[in-house]
Amino acid sequence: MGIIIQARNISKTYPKKKERVRALQEVSFQVKKGELVGLLGPNGAGKTTMVKIIAGLVAPDQGEVEIAGYNTWKERGRTLRKLSAVLEGNRNIYWPLTVKENLNFFASLKGQPPRKVQQRIDYLISKLNLEKKVNVTARSLSRGMQQKLALAVALVVDVPVLILDEPTLGLDVESALEIREMLQDVVYQENKTVLLTTHDMRLVRAICPRVIIINQGQIVTDDRVENLLRLFEAKSYRLKLTGHLTSKQEEMISLVENAIIHNDRHNGVYIDLHLESMDSLYIILDILRENNSPIESIERQEIDLEQVFLEIVGRRRKNGQPDSFASTG
Ligand SMILES: Nc1ncnc2c1ncn2[C@@H]1O[C@H](COP(=O)(O)OP(=O)(O)OP(=O)(O)O)[C@@H](O)[C@H]1O
């Protein structure tokens, strides 16, 4: 599959009093046609800035983004024929127009044939559960409904790339599910490419096979979600004990890095261990052997994406270096 989004060496600073705030630093990545990619990162990481640069709304200080070969800043007109974007504040809708008028208006702007457009509009309205609101002005919709309309407007025209900044922020469970399903259809049935930012790890887990994680303006991880989960799962163990630990053992184990002792009334004593290397596991086994403490089981821990995310951005904060597994591809 060909590359459709190409970001090369993007840096961006914003003025702040006499200094400049660095929002992005030498960010490069590629997205292939038909991919659905999550752009993740803590608040202030630079996600929205990246999205605005991709959409051609903000100029980078350095580097360039190409969509289907067009430079998003220097060839904005051509780029706009290739992409739709929904950013914070849903500014891609017209507040005085109704839901239906918005959809008709934006479809006609792009010169789509009327019959095809009507089918598409009906489909979007039903898919996003906007039927009861078709004659309500955008201004009078709830914020969640506005968000759904903004997505519908972005999808009413047939463009290959969709860029979304936090598409499910503040939505109720049902609306978030509608958007989730809509995006899957867009990618897997309509063959479009979607890049979205989000803090919602359940959304990522449900629909994004690949994530790019940025922290403090730099990419720290670019990998498939399943790889990340496997990588971290392989490093996390739970040792279940049959009896109790002596206070000396407890003290010694608490000195082992990334080992946490749990005393659970129902499940007994267990030790969770996140391995930097196998050494910590052997140290703990030695401590247990001293008193012949019986081990009931040693299991690999299930780990969720939220833990992985925190681990990745937390670790970077600690030593200031990207993780060694941060790779492109
Ligand atoms: N218009 C602006 N003027 C000055 N600084 C800005 C501007 N926009 C963003 N910044 C700064 O750039 C950095 C990145 O912000 P950005 O909005 O891209 O982060 P984000 O990852 O989208 O965060 P969030 O998760 O909170 O939406 C932050 O330090 C922010 O304060």
Ligand SMILES: [Mg+2]
């Ligand atoms: Mg943002």
